[in-house]
Amino acid sequence: MTRSVMRFVPYTIAQDQTAWPEYVARCVSGDEKECGAESGSKSDPADVEKWMTNHTRGTGHLRYRRTFADYAVFEPPEGAEGGRVIPGEVVEHARAIEVSHPLAIEPRKATA
Incomplete structure (x- = not known):
């Protein structure tokens, strides 16, 4: 050995400060099947919240799954x-x- x-x-x-984080929301409202509408990837959480507000206004849906992703680096x-x-x-x-x-x-x- x-x-x-x-x-x-x-x-x-x-x-990683050289890459933008990503925010996404997906509508999970529905009794038997989720709506499934998605905001698409955004670099600002406010854009996702705006999409959620507009989607709720148009559909009455109230439940969403939000996802956040970023890049990480090891710093010595x-x-x-x-x-x-x-x-x-x-x-x-x-x-x-x-x-x-x-x-x-x-x-x-x-x-x-």
Whole structure:
């Protein structure tokens, strides 16, 4: 079995600010079958609420399923620039715990 020694780096998961989040609503009103009308993907929740208001006004439907989606990125802590996330299987250290997939940073190669 191959073992690796990796240095733990506490990455943070954050919303990707370079991509717009997406908001969608679908009408689920109906006794036996849902209406199924959808707002389509919008970048502003106010646009979805406006669509819901107009749909309710025209149909009397009152129940919707709203969906939110965004993109996420792992952000390394300060001072860890140039590293990348690499998967690991076992971390060997006197006080380390075996972890199936730790986040680690690949050590930089020395430059002359």
